[in-house]
Amino acid sequence: MKPLRMIIVAVGGQGNLLASKVLGEAALIEGVEVRMSEIHGMAQRGGVVESAIIFGDASSSIISDGEADILLGFEPAETLRAIGRCSANTRVITNTATLPPFTVAIGKGNYPEVNEIKQILKEKTAGLVAIDAMALARKAGSPMSVNIVLLGALIQTGALGFSKENVKEAIKRRIKPALVEMNLKAFDLGFEAAAAGTV
Amino acid sequence: MHKLLKDSPGEKIMLLGNEAIARGAVEAGVAFATTYPGTPSSEVSLNLFQMSRESDLYFEYSTNEKVALEVAAAAANSGLRTFCMMKHVGLNVAADPLMTLAYIGVTAGMVILTADDPAMFSSQNEQDNRYYAKFGHFPMFEPSCVAEAKDMIKAAFELSETLKQPVILRTTTRINHSNAFVTFGDIKARQTKGRFERDPMRCVTVPAVARELHVKLLARMDKAAGISESSEFNFITGQGVWGVVANGVSYHYALDAVKDLGIESKVKILRPGFSNPLPKNKIKDFLAGCEKVLVIEEGEPFMEEAVKAFAQEAGLAIPILGKTDMLFTPLGEFHPAMVREKIATFFGIDYTPAPKIDTSDVPEIANRPPNLCSGCSHRATFYAIKKAAQGMDVIHPSDIGCYTLGFMPPLSIGDFVVCMGGSVSTSCGFSKATDQKVVSVVGDSTFFHSGITGLVNAVFNRHNFTLVILENGITAMTGHQPHPGVDMDLMGMPGYGRVDIENLVKSLGVEHVSVIKPFKVKNSIETLKEAMAFDGVSVVIAKEPCILWAKSIKLKKPRAFEVTDKCKDHKDCINEIACPSFYIEAGRVKIDADTCVGCALCAQICPENAIRPLKK
Ligand SMILES: Cc1ncc(C[n+]2csc(CCOP(=O)(O)OP(=O)(O)O)c2C)c(N)n1
Ligand code: SF4
Ligand code: SF4
Numbered sequence: 001m002k003p004l005r006m007i008i009v010a011v012g013g014q015g016n017l018l019a020s021k022v023l024g025e026a027a028l029i030e031g032v033e034v035r036m037s038e039i040h041g042m043a044q045r046g047g048v049v050e051s052a053i054i055f056g057d058a059s060s061s062i063i064s065d066g067e068a069d070i071l072l073g074f075e076p077a078e079t080l081r082a083i084g085r086c087s088a089n090t091r092v093i094t095n096t097a098t099l100p101p102f103t104v105a106i107g108k109g110n111y112p113e114v115n116e117i118k119q120i121l122k123e124k125t126a127g128l129v130a131i132d133a134m135a136l137a138r139k140a141g142s143p144m145s146v147n148i149v150l151l152g153a154l155i156q157t158g159a160l161g162f163s164k165e166n167v168k169e170a171i172k173r174r175i176k177p178a179l180v181e182m183n184l185k186a187f188d189l190g191f192e193a194a195a196a197g198t199v
Numbered sequence: 200m201h202k203l204l205k206d207s208p209g210e211k212i213m214l215l216g217n218e219a220i221a222r223g224a225v226e227a228g229v230a231f232a233t234t235y236p237g238t239p240s241s242e243v244s245l246n247l248f249q250m251s252r253e254s255d256l257y258f259e260y261s262t263n264e265k266v267a268l269e270v271a272a273a274a275a276n277s278g279l280r281t282f283c284m285m286k287h288v289g290l291n292v293a294a295d296p297l298m299t300l301a302y303i304g305v306t307a308g309m310v311i312l313t314a315d316d317p318a319m320f321s322s323q324n325e326q327d328n329r330y331y332a333k334f335g336h337f338p339m340f341e342p343s344c345v346a347e348a349k350d351m352i353k354a355a356f357e358l359s360e361t362l363k364q365p366v367i368l369r370t371t372t373r374i375n376h377s378n379a380f381v382t383f384g385d386i387k388a389r390q391t392k393g394r395f396e397r398d399p400m401r402c403v404t405v406p407a408v409a410r411e412l413h414v415k416l417l418a419r420m421d422k423a424a425g426i427s428e429s430s431e432f433n434f435i436t437g438q439g440v441w442g443v444v445a446n447g448v449s450y451h452y453a454l455d456a457v458k459d460l461g462i463e464s465k466v467k468i469l470r471p472g473f474s475n476p477l478p479k480n481k482i483k484d485f486l487a488g489c490e491k492v493l494v495i496e497e498g499e500p501f502m503e504e505a506v507k508a509f510a511q512e513a514g515l516a517i518p519i520l521g522k523t524d525m526l527f528t529p530l531g532e533f534h535p536a537m538v539r540e541k542i543a544t545f546f547g548i549d550y551t552p553a554p555k556i557d558t559s560d561v562p563e564i565a566n567r568p569p570n571l572c573s574g575c576s577h578r579a580t581f582y583a584i585k586k587a588a589q590g591m592d593v594i595h596p597s598d599i600g601c602y603t604l605g606f607m608p609p610l611s612i613g614d615f616v617v618c619m620g621g622s623v624s625t626s627c628g629f630s631k632a633t634d635q636k637v638v639s640v641v642g643d644s645t646f647f648h649s650g651i652t653g654l655v656n657a658v659f660n661r662h663n664f665t666l667v668i669l670e671n672g673i674t675a676m677t678g679h680q681p682h683p684g685v686d687m688d689l690m691g692m693p694g695y696g697r698v699d700i701e702n703l704v705k706s707l708g709v710e711h712v713s714v715i716k717p718f719k720v721k722n723s724i725e726t727l728k729e730a731m732a733f734d735g736v737s738v739v740i741a742k743e744p745c746i747l748w749a750k751s752i753k754l755k756k757p758r759a760f761e762v763t764d765k766c767k768d769h770k771d772c773i774n775e776i777a778c779p780s781f782y783i784e785a786g787r788v789k790i791d792a793d794t795c796v797g798c799a800l801c802a803q804i805c806p807e808n809a810i811r812p813l814k815k
Contacts, residue, residue, distance in 0.1 A: 036378040061448070062448075063534075066555050080561065102567075102777070
């Protein structure tokens with residue numbers, strides 16, 4: 001398979017490392033080569049966590065600026081901050097539920113309007129899917145399933161070319177049995193929201 | 200059963216680089232493992248720690264890297280396969296035993312992992328530890344990917360046993376923290392009890408012995424050089440008259456670049472994976488067929504200098520470049536596009552990078568710097584120090600751990616941070632060299648690691664400062680590992696001893712020792728003031744568990760606070776302690792009940808008494 005490069009950005013605690021592991025497992029089921037790299041230095045202390053996942057026929061395990069084919073953002077401002085990782089051909093999937101940095105929360109730093117964020121992402125890349133993954137995660141049963149909601153949306157776009165069934169199988173293999181059902185629901189909700197073009 | 204203990208050869212499993220290294224050690228029959236934690240190496244030791252609890256593998260968190268290496272050296276000289284792992288700067292701490300252990304060698308396989316951190320994702324410098332291999336005369340392996348890391352550690356144990364010499368495995372963060380599929384191999388049986396055979400002419404390094412040992416060491420390294428020539432880890436891919444020499448992750452960036460640029464028929468790549476001693480003859484042969492050669496390596500020009508020297512010996516005058524203004528830098532880490540562009544530049548290939556997105560009109564987004572957790576005890580201690588030292592001209596030497604973050608406003612405790620343990624000894628220097636007040640902070644794990652010797656120095660030389668030991672009962676920063684002051688029963692692991700910091704400090708002869716509970720704010724400030732008024736060395740021990748850890752072992756149950764109507768909007772809470780649970784809504788301060796742990800620090804500093812436990 002021609003290399004496909006994907007960046008996931010999130011705030012520490014949002015579960016992006018688990019999301020990457022599920023995609024890695026899905027790649028195994030799909031029979032696609034995969035390499036991933038993660039930076040999780042200060043995740044627990046509220047920093048940004050980034051993973052790079054490279055599917056297919058390439059050797060490197062990190063992605064240079066401007067070379068991501070897919071950008072999956074778990075937090076809208078972090079998605080926008082990572083725009084330098086994209087080119088005009090990048091597909092972007094983002095959560096719209098915000099987690100403002102502390103300076104913003106106390107009224108000091110700047111945090112762009114979510115609509116403005118969406119506008120910029122849409123204009124500068126090859127397409128945007130924006131969903132309120134937090135609301136859907138709550139609906140599925142836990143705010144912790146934001147990561148899987150977003151995987152549902154990602155798979156719906158077809159950008160990755162993985163089948164829904166295989167990713168669901170990967171969820172079953174990688175997630176604790178007690179949480180599988182809730183996460184499968186989260187996956188479906190994300191998938192449907194992306195299909196409906198929910199913004 | 201721990202997933203890395205499974206005896207299922209052929210199973211394909213997704214592993215983190217550090218898990219692959221731990222698995223490789225297990226497959227190699229490692230029996231004895233020691234470490235002091237440090238990113239990016241920490242998951243190697245964490246997995247071995249977990250496995251030691253369900254097998255006969257011996258593992259210990261040692262007090263520091265020097266101790267870890269010495270403990271390991273004894274095991275490896277008692278016939279046990281031994282693994283000692285640390286982050287790059289840890290090897291500085293272990294450098295003293297390292298340099299002479301090279302002379303003594305080992306009787307069973309010993310591998311030393313140094314996890315380097317180009318770009319300093321979580322380190323205080325980006326030193327290139329390949330030089331330790333050369334400096335100390337150790338064979339060295341450097342993997343380029345996760346799966347190879349597992350194969351290499353096995354080969355490293357074999358080589359170490361062949362040569363009777365410890366072998367260094369050198370990784371970088373992008374190997375340690377990458378995931379890839381790895382195939383399990385057979386697990387070699389562990390030999391867990393050894394015997395030390397007395398051999399003073401090898402093991403007692405008095406000068407007369409050491410002189411002989413140095414000769415033998417060089418002979419061992421000659422043998423290593425021969426093995427390096429035919430090592431499968433030193434291979435050449437492709438063919439052509441343009442040469443590339445690339446190690447570690449750079450090798451993969453180069454492979455991709457050559458393909459992307461469509462110059463596969465012109466370029467051959469030499470990948471030294473057994474990189475000390477380098478395979479001199481293989482490199483000379485490689486150079487002989489090249490018109491020009493590009494050396495691609497993160498960090499210092501370790502290979503480049505060697506390759507140039509080999510070319511000189513071979514009488515070759517071809518251009519060989521690596522670190523120059525136009526090409527590569529010793530700074531930071533490399534990435535695929537950078538390597539592609541430099542290869543194109545060096546070999547004169549037409550290459551236009553893909554157009555970049557114009558980001559000039561992207562609005563500013565506030566940064567998201569790491570912060571001490573909500574309810575972190577360090578925040579309360581720093582607040583109290585600040586209040587106690589108000590109005591004084593004071594220097595706050597600090598140290599390495601979560602508490603380093605205290606240097607940021609509004610707490611601003613942290614003026615000089617150099618290396619672990621440095622807070623205590625630099626306090627000695629500052630207090631003699633200036634008339635400023637010195638109040639320093641050190642974490643408990645760091646104090647055990649290398650703070651104690653500085654304190655002994657302070658007592659002996661009669662220095663004048665206050666040292667605050669932040670006893671949060673765990674090594675928090677690197678992922679909550681044990682240390683000698685930890686109550687292991689709390690972790691459900693009986694059978695360990697425990698060193699009490701207060702008794703230890705008193706026994707060292709510190710005359711003014713006090714203990715504070717940092718969440719008792721007024722008392723803490725008073726106690727700190729007394730300690731600071733003492734003429735001589737005083738120690739204040741701030742005792743309160745790391746809340747993130749305490750929550751995870753269910754030692755503490757969070758109970759959120761709220762800001763009531765009594766709030767008159769002074770915003771002292773936000774401006775003085777900046778707990779990340781605060782936010783502002785419609786101009787009013789609020790507390791996020793999901794993250795507030797109810798430490799009550801803010802409640803005690805609110806002048807209106809407006810912050811109260813949330814009524815359910
Ligand atoms: C020589 C060396 N070894 C290891 C590390 C990695 N490291 C950074 S901070 C730290 C320990 C911090 O623990 P502690 O002093 O208890 O402070 P806490 O994080 O709990 O606040 C370690 C092991 C390092 N920086 N230098
Ligand atoms: S992990 Fe523990 S010591 Fe570190 S910032 Fe959080 S509460 Fe503080
Ligand atoms: S009680 Fe106050 S200082 Fe403590 S965690 Fe809650 S909001 Fe933060």
